[in-house]
Amino acid sequence: MLTDKVRKGFLFLCFLVVIRIPFLAPYHTGSTREFVTKTEASNTISKIRPNGNHPGKWDPTNEIPKHFFKSLEKIARNLHYASVHARGLKTQVALKKATAEIKNLFGQLDISYRNITERGVTTPRTVCPEEYRGSKFGLNTSYEKGFERIPCNNSKPLSELVTVLILHRNSTESARDTVKDIQKIMPGVQTIIGLDRHLNKKEKSSIERDIPFIKCLGYTARTSEGQIWNDLLKKVRTEYVLIARDINIFDENVRLKRLIGVIEMVGVPIAGGATRDSLDGKWSLGCYQSGMRNYTLVYHEGYDESVQECVMCDCIDGPFVTRTKTLMAKMFDKKINGNGLFLDLFLRVGQENAVVCPDSMFHTRPKKVHASPLTWQSFVDKWKLYKLKFVPGPEILFKCNMKSKQKCTLKKNMLHHPCCLADIIVMLNHLTSTFETRVVDYQLCSGTLLGAVKLNSILPWDVDADIDYLRSNYSALNQFLPQLSFQEHSFQVMNIGKKDTTNFVLKSDISYWYVEIWAESRFTPTAFRTAMENYNGRSVKTMIRVNNVWVHAPFNPGLWARNRYGSEIYKHSQHWRTLGKNTSWGKYPMNDFLKCPEPGHHACLDNYKADGNLQFVDPVP
Missing domain, CATH: 3.30.460 (Beta Polymerase; domain 2)
Known part of the structure; x- marks a missing residue:
């Protein structure tokens, strides 16, 4: 238990840290420092009830610098983030103790630590919100029900919201069947499909005439996969797009409105679902955390944080929905072929900018992660990697070609390759x-x-x-x-x-x-x-x-x-x-x-x- 003197000392120390360290609390350049009373602070941070009798509480007549509260919020959020992602046991223990001290400090100021550190969630803009009806609601349906959408006035049909992009490697007839499946569960939704063969104008017109809501592009073996996805993307006119990578069966489990709703509520640019291998039935969460340092890139399956029954990810190993403008701003790298194409995209989007909502499920025939370095070469060259490691999965080392452009040059203040x-x-x-x-x-x-x-x-x-x-x-x-x-x-x-x-x-x-x-x-x-x-x-x-x-x-x-x-x-x-x-x-x-x-x-x-x-x-x- 902390004594009052220790607690007051800690409060004063935090104040000094915030005042003295520039990157935590920049000085004001004007002659007068901005201040906020406790009453004013309650309007921007949390309700602060003055209580002069409580040891360690601020005197309600005192003025508190605005930047003190702003910096304190930053400290709390960063500390919470570190606590969520800490792996080492010693780090976890130390952060737990530090978090307890910050919570103590917030308690002295009557500020809600939870409100500051929790991810903000807003009402979805284009789909109706969901409501949980209780654990017995779906009992008779093998729990295919549980959450129901609340009627609202702002909901838009999927046909106005999303376009499906598919890169199809099978026959034209198989592509027809895929689009028919899409129309059964999502009537009117546009599908743009890439077929692995050259299409003349007559063939293209015939396919688009026979199958409603489809556009198709032909490509050859010489066209990079990134270029194909980019060509498909340029034809999208809806706000959202489903990158239907490796999907071979569409059914109600895709739940695209659920994924769009999460993007709008949580503020992440990408939302995906779990995958089920349509050949052997193996289900996978498909959420990975990534870490890149010292010429090594590691992917570890799992998550540290969840929100709205979805898990936060650095990379998704399956189909996903994203805003069209988000993907147009990034585009696929047309120079990368093979396994690294989507890994490259997620690295450029940034960490923790994706979620997987496992109640959304895609039937796929995923490509295997090849341990052969040749299948990764273009990706590895771009990111200057020596080792690629998947947990669980293979560890791939890349050979050193000292006579090529990889030849060693000494770079100051950087690690040796x-x-x-x-x-x-x-x-x-x-x-x-x-x-x-x-x-x-x-x-x-x-x-x-x-x-x-x-x-x-x-x-x-x-x-x-x-x-x-x-x-x-x-x-x-x-x-x-x-x-x-x-x-x-x-x-x-x-x-x-x-x-x-x-x-x-x-x-x-x-x-x-x-x-x-x-x-x-x-x-x-x-x-x-x-x-x-x-x-x-x-x-x-x-x-x-x-x-x-x-x-x-x-x-x-x-x-x-x-x-x-x-x-x-x-x-x-x-x-x-x-x-x-x-x-x-x-x-x-x-x-x-x-x-x-x-x-x-x-x-x-x-x-x-x-x-x-x-x-x-x-x-x-």
């Missing part, structure tokens, strides 16, 4: 395995060791790699120098402005990486001593993992790293050259990462905290 990172790992593996075969004593050093200690990898912002070797091994090393060069990687003496020729560098011709190899007269006393216990009579040197390669390290890597780099080494700081320093020996600032040159890109370093290593693994949507 996994293909570029793979090149330095290949270089390290080649060097260390050669050293071990030739019995040359070596160990990782500098930032390369620090990255291995912190991340079991190269630091994502590093610009080179470093290895020390014992100078006494120089003669042995000098005998096999030519063998250290390999395909597209050259080994040479390092030019450090001295006559010393015992330092070397291995450079890559296909990326920006190089490994510096430094001769040391001796390692620190503990660095290469044998383990205190010998295993089967042989000495054991410390090994550390860099991605999938185990290499030699100082005897106590953590101690070496701490003593080399000093305080707070497990927080992050960028490379000394990037920070404009002249040497690596000074103190490193543990601040946020520098501003990204491509704001919003999934590889921007400033997307990340300057602490922790789990954030650099596959994202959690």
Whole structure:
């Protein structure tokens, strides 16, 4: 239980935070700050009842800055959003405690936390609202009934509201049957259908004359799927459109008025339904959350939030209804073929801009998600991805073609592309395995060791790699120098402005990486001593993992790293050259990462905290 002093302190602290932090509460530029009394605040936020006797309540005579309430609302909404989407247990617990404090604060001000954080719902504009008639209403109909529409004056017939778009890969006769099914359940609704063959004017006229409310377009195998959908969309004249992807049977379960109503009530641009495979009967919710970071895109089936008996989604794996102007503003990418077409659309629409209402159901014959990288290539190239992961489903890795446009270029304040990172790992593996075969004593050093200690990898912002070797091994090393060069990687003496020729560098011709190899007269006393216990009579040197390669390290890597780099080494700081320093020996600032040159890109370093290593693994949507 919070004491009154603690509670008042928390209120005062919140006030200071709001006043002092510009992005939470901008200062007014005029000479007079805007204020609002508690009575005025009740008109814009919630009813605030003055109660001077309650400890911690504001004095009703006090004036409270308007921006205090606005910022407090923003804090509450963002905190609520984070609480809804938190995955980690520690994060959930911490956010639960923080939310409780904010609710406490709102209680002191008599503001409704729920009213501020709940999604707003309005009355539908073009369809009549629904009313639940109770759990026994649909008992005799196997619960095909339960919600009934309330009569209203603003309802429009579906024929004036929506157009159906279908990309049909079967026979013309099959297309006729599909349109007849549509007319049975939605009389007068226009259907625009794309047929997978060229149509001359006579054939097109014949089909449109024989089947009412149909328009058709022919296409060939050379026409991209995105281009076909765009051509169909351009012929739509209604406010809404149903993208009937993979549908092969239409019946009453599509419930288009329900989906249109939800779009209008909740304010989302897209609404879809569950799917039922018409061949094997398997039902699927088809709602996915997505997360893209560090050249990896993850889709996880499920939802975090619901509204109006629908679930919020980042991506829908099935047919959907949307406003025509929304889709016209985005259009399908005609350069993308195969599985990525709809994923690309939803990425551009934005997260949580779609709902699935599972009581609406579409009969489909969905295409399988192919694990072959070739079917995804155009999508992957556009979004610059290395890995695509579906949960449940396949994990797809894309090969690195270093000689193509994917060739590595170093970008400041951005993470290394996994293909570029793979090149330095290949270089390290080649060097260390050669050293071990030739019995040359070596160990990782500098930032390369620090990255291995912190991340079991190269630091994502590093610009080179470093290895020390014992100078006494120089003669042995000098005998096999030519063998250290390999395909597209050259080994040479390092030019450090001295006559010393015992330092070397291995450079890559296909990326920006190089490994510096430094001769040391001796390692620190503990660095290469044998383990205190010998295993089967042989000495054991410390090994550390860099991605999938185990290499030699100082005897106590953590101690070496701490003593080399000093305080707070497990927080992050960028490379000394990037920070404009002249040497690596000074103190490193543990601040946020520098501003990204491509704001919003999934590889921007400033997307990340300057602490922790789990954030650099596959994202959690």
